[in-house]
Amino acid sequence: MAAPCRKVNYQFVKRSLRCFEPRVIPCRWSNTLRNQIVEKHRHSPLSSTRELVKQQDDPSDVLVPREFRFVHPDFLPYPIWNRRDRVREKLEREDMLKRRAVLDIPEFYVGSIMAVSIADKNAPGKQNRFVGICIDRAGHGLNHYFVLRNAIDGQGVEIKYDMYNPLLQKIEVLKMEKRLDPQLYYLRDAPLEYSTFRLDMEPVPISKGAHVPLNAIKVKLNPRPWSRRWERSNLKGVEPLDDYITEKMKKQKQHPQIQKTWEMHDLMLKARSSIDDREVDQIMNEVYKRKEKIQKEKLQKRGQEGKREGKKAQEVRR
């Protein structure tokens, strides 16, 4: 016997099918184009302003040292995907390289002791030189900055410099070093002796090709109050803080919402807040090539100038 025919509720079917219909105008980003679509139109053969696709070099072609990306973190773009754009990043990088061809920006890390001279209208010699320890380094592209800290006349002073500011005259690294932490803002709550450096300090030479020395010093903080709750951020370059904090604070520190242990295992968070390794390789390749080219040009220029001077000297002798 055939099964009795079931009555179909057409209203229900209609409603359930509605979710498969393409939405006419998605609400929030209806005025936005996706990244792939913009790229497609930039390279489309129908486009009148067509950008020719450059054959990307095989990353294995150019031997970029692995450390190169840590030496130049400013070339890494802003990692949030919906604010990224290839052309903007490229134009930004070109500006940076142009500036680097004029101003010599050395390799440095958080913890290095540096001297920066900057043009200043109000300074006595129209120029200002500041020596200090680099306590932070951040920002993407042309927005990259670093912060120097020193104690002057018993007063802690911090200056933030934009790395691509055209007022910068010279950047020197007096002592190349690394510290245990990515940021040293805790020096604000440490005795001033940890952040005191002589303004006439002489540069400490480092042999070429040697590893950057790690300064594993443990800073002893002042007793509370502090500018931040340092016991909650797991600082490595600080002596244990157990003497300074109360039992209640110790308990609070163990709370899962403060520890945030899940962030270690959150792969999506990692993917969202960082850039793909292959992409980093491509960027670094491009930068490495350009830098080599710039250095060659510089050497050629120097050679030509040297020749000219030599000729002049010869003429004078005659």
Added chain:
Amino acid sequence: MAAFCIRSMLLRNLTCQNLISADPTLTARVLVCHQQVRGRRRTCKPPSWFSKRRVSVKQDITPENAKFIKEVVIETYKKPESPLKDGPWARGSWTPRTQRTGVLAIKLGIVPQWTKDGKKFKTTLLQVLDNHVINYTPPEEFSKSMGWKPFWGSKYGSVVVGALSCEPHLFSKSYNNLFAKAGVPPKRKLTRFLVTPDAAIQPGTPLNVMHFRVGDYVDCSAKTIGHGFQGVVKRWGMKGGPASHGCTKAHRRMGSMGGGGAKASVWKGKRMPGHMGMDWRIVKGLKIWRIDTKYNVLYVTGYSVPGPTHCYVRVYDTILRHRREDLEENGNPPPMPTFYPEDIEEPIPEEYLDEELFNFSSESISYVTEK
């Protein structure tokens, strides 16, 4: 509410194609919509007269056939029967009353720049991708079309500009027909600019960044980022209530809505919860600091150009009187009606920089005077 409805219709017309079509029935239908209708200011539903643009592509095409279609499309648009072959229209000369067409750009993001004094400021990057003039309507015809407002009089005609060429088999027949006159592939986005008759442009003319010059001032209009239905604290920045001390269910509410006395009512325009963002906004008087001709990019003052990254932005000459006066006094009119590469004999440089802008390849700024 009626005003809202009409306004929304007009806004939609900025992109709508029946501006161009000379179909009288369409026009009549829209004009009927002036009656008062309850409804939302912004809606996801397209209006009834909006003909379908996109056509679903049949899935049963073999990959070889799909490839063949692509080839045919590219070949047909390689050497189209361009209307420009009849020779360009007569060019008008610039007067203070002239209103030129604009371009439809894409916002790329924000980048800092420095002046020669060492002052840092933000610029917004706008890329002009693949823009063409699709249609020009003279004032006599335009004043009869539905997008026209009475206070414009018969001063302005309209120019429809399209950006981003697409393959025609993705669109409906009626949409594709709009581009037959201009001889360009169908565009992803259309927009309309009001122009005076002396700035009329022939359909099919390409527009690029050279339409503007460094040092000019422009207005940018775009749709802001949408936030959906929002409360009063996020939408209007009100303070909300206290977090504790016996506060019940009033942490993010707006408090009182109005007073008593003579005007014991809620005033019109009271700030309340509602839809936030996704609204047309105009930023006026932005200076062009730098032009990149290789990638067709404009560097424009500030970070307040509305919309997220990769949104469409309408860029046109500023209407601010004191910015236009500069052009009159200096006798420095912009290219009319747009830039034509034939006019310049020298090759176009890759970059134009403003006089006050710092060039990154020049020496560092120094205040030390050499003795």
